[in-house]
Amino acid sequence: DGARLATAGDDGTVRLWDPVSGDHVASLTGHTGAVWSVAWSPDGARLATAGDDETVRLWDAVSGDQVASLTGHTGAVRSVAWSPDGARLATAGDDKTVRLWDAVSGAHVASVTGHTGAVWSVAWSPDGARLATAGDDETVRLWDPVSGAHVASLTGHTDWVRSVAWSPDGARLATGGDDETVRLWDPVSGAHVA
Numbered sequence: 001d002g003a004r005l006a007t008a009g010d011d012g013t014v015r016l017w018d019p020v021s022g023d024h025v026a027s028l029t030g031h032t033g034a035v036w037s038v039a040w041s042p043d044g045a046r047l048a049t050a051g052d053d054e055t056v057r058l059w060d061a062v063s064g065d066q067v068a069s070l071t072g073h074t075g076a077v078r079s080v081a082w083s084p085d086g087a088r089l090a091t092a093g094d095d096k097t098v099r100l101w102d103a104v105s106g107a108h109v110a111s112v113t114g115h116t117g118a119v120w121s122v123a124w125s126p127d128g129a130r131l132a133t134a135g136d137d138e139t140v141r142l143w144d145p146v147s148g149a150h151v152a153s154l155t156g157h158t159d160w161v162r163s164v165a166w167s168p169d170g171a172r173l174a175t176g177g178d179d180e181t182v183r184l185w186d187p188v189s190g191a192h193v194a
Contacts, residue, residue: 002019003018004017004018007038008036008038010034012029012031012032012033013028014049028049031055032051032052035051036051036052036077037050037077038050039081041086042084046058047059047061049080050077050091051077054076054077055070056069057070068106070091074093077092078094078120079119079120080092080122081122082124083103083124083128084126084127085128086103087103087104088103089101092120092121092122094118096113096118097115098122098133098143099112100148110148111148112133116135117135119136121162121163123166125166125187126166126169128145130143130144130145131143132164134161134163134175138158138161139154139155140161140173140175141154142187152187153190154173154185154192156183157177157183158177158179160177160178166187170187171187172185
């Protein structure tokens with residue numbers, strides 16, 4: 001709802017802020033290393049965080065209490081994203097995997113493999129039908145989050161791809177990499193469009 005801003009840092013904390021006044025509202029502590037990613041649940045009731053300590057942690061956004069710790073990655077967890085319906089989480093890490101979790105029970109549902117290096121970013125399509133991932137192997141990959149099937153590889157970056165994001169209508173993907181470029185893609189054809 002835009003009422004709070006969440007930030008993650010190398011000090012192992014997640015901080016909540018009032019975006020209007022700039023006031024610090026709360027600190028969430030529990031990670032034992034740098035926190036790489038933070039994401040609000042679609043209903044704004046929970047936060048998911050991912051860190052160097054190989055965990056994904058879920059927090060009550062009102063009380064600040066940790067409600068779950070998800071383990072299974074073997075290396076830093078670089079990215080976390082909620083499915084549009086809030087039922088699942090996708091996480092990406094240094095262990096070259098993307099993991100899917102039940103957001104209510106915290107159960108590990110599936111692992112998606114195919115990247116040949118660390119996976120830096122994961123994003124759900126707006127309709128929840130696809131996952132996009134970005135990795136050290138200079139590729140962006142598309143997946144079916146139900147079957148775990150690899151749908152497409154988008155190539156063109158010449159260095160690590162650090163970030164991936166869908167357009168609100170799902171018609172485009174934007175990626176950013178260490179090659180100092182931002183690229184736009186058609187996720188249906190896999191064509192590089194800009």
